[in-house]
Amino acid sequence: MAVFRLKDSKTQKLADSLESQVRREFTEEELFQFAPYDPDAGERGGYSGYSYWRSTLRAFRKNKVSMFFLWVIVIMLLFTFVEPLLPYDKEPNTIYHSEQVVLDLFTRQPKVDAEGNVVVKTDLAKDIKPCKEFWFGTNVIGQDLWSQIWQGTRNSLFIGFAVACVDALLGILVGVLWGYVRKLDFFFTELYNVFDNVPQTLVAIIISYILRPGISTMIFAMCLTSWLSTARFVRNQVVIIRDRDYNLASRCLGTSTWRIIRKNLLPYLVSIITMRMALAIPAAINNEVFLTYISLGVPLETPTLGTLVEAGRKVMSEAALRYQLFIPVIILATITISFYIIGNSFADAADPKNHVN
Amino acid sequence: MAKYIGKRLLRSLLTLLIIITIVFSLLRLMPIEGYFQNYEKMTTTQIQVGLQQLGLKDPLPVQMLHFWQGVARGNWGESHKYRVGVDVMTIIAGKMPLSLALGMAALGIALLLGLPLGILMARSASSKWKILDRFGTVFVVIIQAIPSAIYHLLIQFYGSQLPGFEMFFSAGKPITWLLPIFSLSLGNIAYYAMWLRRYMVDESNKDYVKLARAKGVPSAQISRRHVFRNAFVPLAQFIPTSVILTLMGSLYVESLYSIPGMGGLLVQAIQLQDNTLVQALVLIYAAISILGLLVGDILMALLDPRITLGKKEGGR
Numbered sequence: 175m176a177v178f179r180l181k182d183s184k185t186q187k188l189a190d191s192l193e194s195q196v197r198r199e200f201t202e203e204e205l206f207q208f209a210p211y212d213p214d215a216g217e218r219g220g221y222s223g224y225s226y227w228r229s230t231l232r233a234f235r236k237n238k239v240s241m242f243f244l245w246v247i248v249i250m251l252l253f254t255f256v257e258p259l260l261p262y263d264k265e266p267n268t269i270y271h272s273e274q275v276v277l278d279l280f281t282r283q284p285k286v287d288a289e290g291n292v293v294v295k296t297d298l299a300k301d302i303k304p305c306k307e308f309w310f311g312t313n314v315i316g317q318d319l320w321s322q323i324w325q326g327t328r329n330s331l332f333i334g335f336a337v338a339c340v341d342a343l344l345g346i347l348v349g350v351l352w353g354y355v356r357k358l359d360f361f362f363t364e365l366y367n368v369f370d371n372v373p374q375t376l377v378a379i380i381i382s383y384i385l386r387p388g389i390s391t392m393i394f395a396m397c398l399t400s401w402l403s404t405a406r407f408v409r410n411q412v413v414i415i416r417d418r419d420y421n422l423a424s425r426c427l428g429t430s431t432w433r434i435i436r437k438n439l440l441p442y443l444v445s446i447i448t449m450r451m452a453l454a455i456p457a458a459i460n461n462e463v464f465l466t467y468i469s470l471g472v473p474l475e476t477p478t479l480g481t482l483v484e485a486g487r488k489v490m491s492e493a494a495l496r497y498q499l500f501i502p503v504i505i506l507a508t509i510t511i512s513f514y515i516i517g518n519s520f521a522d523a524a525d526p527k528n529h530v531n
Numbered sequence: 532m533a534k535y536i537g538k539r540l541l542r543s544l545l546t547l548l549i550i551i552t553i554v555f556s557l558l559r560l561m562p563i564e565g566y567f568q569n570y571e572k573m574t575t576t577q578i579q580v581g582l583q584q585l586g587l588k589d590p591l592p593v594q595m596l597h598f599w600q601g602v603a604r605g606n607w608g609e610s611h612k613y614r615v616g617v618d619v620m621t622i623i624a625g626k627m628p629l630s631l632a633l634g635m636a637a638l639g640i641a642l643l644l645g646l647p648l649g650i651l652m653a654r655s656a657s658s659k660w661k662i663l664d665r666f667g668t669v670f671v672v673i674i675q676a677i678p679s680a681i682y683h684l685l686i687q688f689y690g691s692q693l694p695g696f697e698m699f700f701s702a703g704k705p706i707t708w709l710l711p712i713f714s715l716s717l718g719n720i721a722y723y724a725m726w727l728r729r730y731m732v733d734e735s736n737k738d739y740v741k742l743a744r745a746k747g748v749p750s751a752q753i754s755r756r757h758v759f760r761n762a763f764v765p766l767a768q769f770i771p772t773s774v775i776l777t778l779m780g781s782l783y784v785e786s787l788y789s790i791p792g793m794g795g796l797l798v799q800a801i802q803l804q805d806n807t808l809v810q811a812l813v814l815i816y817a818a819i820s821i822l823g824l825l826v827g828d829i830l831m832a833l834l835d836p837r838i839t840l841g842k843k844e845g846g847r
Contacts, residue, residue, distance in 0.1 A: 371821045375779045384560045460678035468798045514676035
């Protein structure tokens with residue numbers, strides 16, 4: 175509907191401006207003037223200068239909300255790489271200790287030893303609330319949450335991107351073959367029918383259970399079946415456009431299959447695939463949180479948002495320690511909501527129907 | 532129709548067989564700690580003898596044969612860690628009814644809340660109450676975008692602070708059922724509302740609706756008698772997806788509220804590395820989801836007389 179309304183208002187505007195041009199009063203001078211001759215103007219043909227990607231980008235940039243979220247993601251991603259280089263940065267896995275002045279039991283004064291120095295007791299700097307020293311506080315064993323969270327964000331985003339990339343690569347490769355090469359259709363369709371019936375989470379559980387925990391295991395477990403649905407999707411698109419006239423013409427002219435795929439089929443699919451990738455990232459992060467909860471996640475020395483949320487969940491019954499849950503949750507939610515909104519509005523922007531303006 | 536259903540049933544059975552075979556062979560790679568109670572204290576020879584006794588030294592096809600013979604006799608193996616020496620089916624059978632009740636209640640509530648929400652959004656999309664549509668869309672976006680693990684956690688956390696509600700589940704108190712059921716149904720509510728709104732908006736732009744409006748049929752009647760009925764048919768194909776969603780959600784929610792159900796059991800079995808229990812539960816879950824897809828396909832065929840699934844291109 176919105177598209178039609180946009181078109182209506184656009185044509186109305188055009189009609190108005192034409193009318194005002196016609197009705198305009200011209201002065202004597204303007205009426206009797208030589209028109210300038212421009213040789214370039216004579217050469218100009220009917221080429222519209224329409225570029226798909228420029229129009230897509232323009233339509234996307236018009237959407238203020240998704241531009242905002244895109245900046246949020248870009249800045250967050252950059253910051254996760256910049257953060258370890260900042261001065262006074264703390265190591266994510268170092269356990270910090272704090273020194274406390276020991277009070278005398280009776281006088282409530284700082285205890286003093288024989289040489290007149292104040293007695294100091296060293297203790298784990300655990301469960302310290304966000305303060306100047308530890309910006310996001312420390313966790314239950316005294317690790318700095320600020321550096322843990324940014325490294326965790328980096329790791330989680332890495333998992334998400336890796337899964338999305340493998341997903342897209344395998345999905346496109348298999349999907350195009352599946353759709354274009356008729357002999358493979360039966361085999362892949364049967365394969366899909368069998369494996370599509372198994373919930374992805376279940377596969378991820380089995381794989382993570384069998385293999386050694388780690389980031390690569392997790393990526394492998396999530397990729398193992400997710401590319402099937404992408405491939406299916408690509409296949410359906412390819413089947414639709416496979417026998418269009420322009421492809422037939424290419425084939426008749428003796429274009430190689432590889433070139434047809436690259437030049438005729440893929441450009442048509444790019445926008446849809448980009449959207450699917452954007453939506454695959456939050457899904458991967460979601461899966462990671464879930465797998466960590468059922469103790470199939472990555473080992474503790476590699477923080478991810480999943481392990482941080484899980485660590486925060488364990489202490490959430492204590493009101494004073496809830497910051498350990500809420501900070502990672504807020505960051506996690508920001509990432510997933512951003513990707514969701516970016517993915518959806520990119521799909522709108524990539525639709526040529528929305529380029530009329 | 533009967534022919535189609537029979538064919539579909541046979542196909543599901545075949546799928547199940549293939550999947551069980553693959554899962555079974557994959558699970559042979561499981562860490563062998565999961566077969567013994569006190570693995571750390573055992574010597575290598577003890578472990579080898581133990582494996583021999585369990586039949587795990589046999590070649591894979593022989594193991595598979597034994598497994599199928601066992602399943603045919605109703606013997607799925609014994610638990611090694613969770614409750615030592617007890618048949619896994621006895622353990623699971625005791626937990627299944629509770630999970631089933633919770634899942635069904637969650638699905639019912641999802642339909643009860645999600646469908647009216649979708650109708651409300653679709654109807655307000657083209658009226659002066661546009662704000663309702665906006666709110667509904669924001670709700671849908673939030674539920675879809677935030678990882679379910681997070682909102683389950685937050686619901687438990689804030690819900691249990693309300694008067695009368697409790698953090699953990701106890702079967703005797705009806706009020707403790709509310710939070711987990713609500714958590715489980717939330718994803719499906721958003722799902723149904725989103726798609727019903729989409730289909731209803733699509734449907735209400737069609738000519739027959741315009742005709743009805745021109746005839747002077749009240750708009751409430753149009754949306755109830757015409758738009759909703761036509762928009763509901765494609766929704767039937769979401770029922771299997773929502774069954775799977777509920778199943779997977781129950782893994783998390785059940786262990787979060789310590790509900791003694793099947794989902795919580797799988798999580799516990801994984802944490803204890805109880806191999807036979809994990810194996811049986813994974814197979815049951817796979818079977819349920821295959822069944823869900825089958826039921827969804829059949830339901831769609833029954834609801835919409837226009838769909839004939841017997842054709843070659845039909846189905847999923």
